[in-house]
Amino acid sequence: MNEIAAVAPWPVVATTLLWLARRRPSVYARAAVALLLSCAAGLVYAGSAAMQDLPAREGRLLHEYVALPGVLTGWYLLMALAAVACIRAVRPRIAVAVGALIGVAASVLVLPHHELAAVWGAVVPLCSWFVAGCLQRRSLWPLPAPGPWDAPEQAVPSRPAPQAAGERSARALVPLRQAG
Template sequence: MGSPAAAAPGVAASQRRTSEPLASRIVLRIGVVIAAVIGYFGVRGLTDSSQTKALRDAARVEAAERGLHLDWEPTLQSLVVNEQAITRLLNWIYIFGHWPVIALTLIWLLSRHPELYARAACAMLLSGAVGLVSFAVFPVAPPRLAALGMTDTVTEQSHAYRVLQPPAFTNQYAAMPSLHVGWNLLMTLAVLAATRAVWLRVLAVALTMSMDATVVLTANHYVLDAFAGAVLAQLSWYMAGRLVMRRHRPTTQDGDQLSPPVGVPL
């Protein structure tokens, strides 16, 4: 029997061989997500609808909000719009609390919780597909472009947003549903499923709640946009869970799928 010292080089070599495919898989999967996101924004930019229809559909959203007593956007923004420190913070949340947070979360999930990564990525693709259809069929001008007297704080006070999301990849009438809200919520759901660390769970929830408020206070979305984005994200998370669980469910020798293990979140 060989000594542990003699076996160590072989173990190390085996670990290197195992880590190399893992690294390549991580790079490949991240590349797939990036390609999907670029494709999403490319198509979204091409579905730039007419201003007349977008304003007409925005009026319908505003009418629905009045009927539900949810037409809070001008009142809420008036409370903060003259406070430069607050609007700067809101702009930072809107810009850097979205794509950077999504990218870091997906990388963390892929390296630590690959099944949850698969679920989150699938949910993003599902909700993104629904979003593209909605943007094309029901384009909605955001509050900043409607006759509500609101200020576009992100565009007027910050230049970083157009660096992260160039105008060529932007449809300014893609307000309903808010995927700014929806995709942040998907990251929070993934983090809550992945860890029991209290500080990380609290941070994830805080980021989602702050984004919910930010999209309204910066005049980029209506309250109903945010609500629709959250509902779409929840439904996509559920459907992605079903799809991923079916894909990874073990089978018997006869090809029948076994029941999922107890405790697997849907």
């Protein structure tokens, strides 16, 4: 059951990231960077903690990282933050946020090391989400131009609005040069 519980978040994370990549690339970039930062911090901690106690065997670093209390909850929290960033309606956003908070609280209360579970289940994912947002705002890497999914209220019409027969803009009255 432990192996199944360790692998269970991967399809959820992969499905969420694929959905975000298709629907909202800007939120996808933030979620992917936040997940990468959170995992990197966890791997560094798991590597240093394993070397303090016992010599780590090859291939055990990932197992030690996933065995940290609250890590998988942190993955779920990051995916919930990405979903909240994509949802426009208020009630579903509240429902997803409350569900994520309940999940983190339940995970922290059930695990034996409450402080460590709170750090890896809430603090590290939230900090990595914040840092990924700061990196994205500073444009340290080129992101694609926002598409119609990012700002639907600013959509440009495909045809110009028809003008009355007597009304013409100043641009239309300017004579054009003859080509050739």
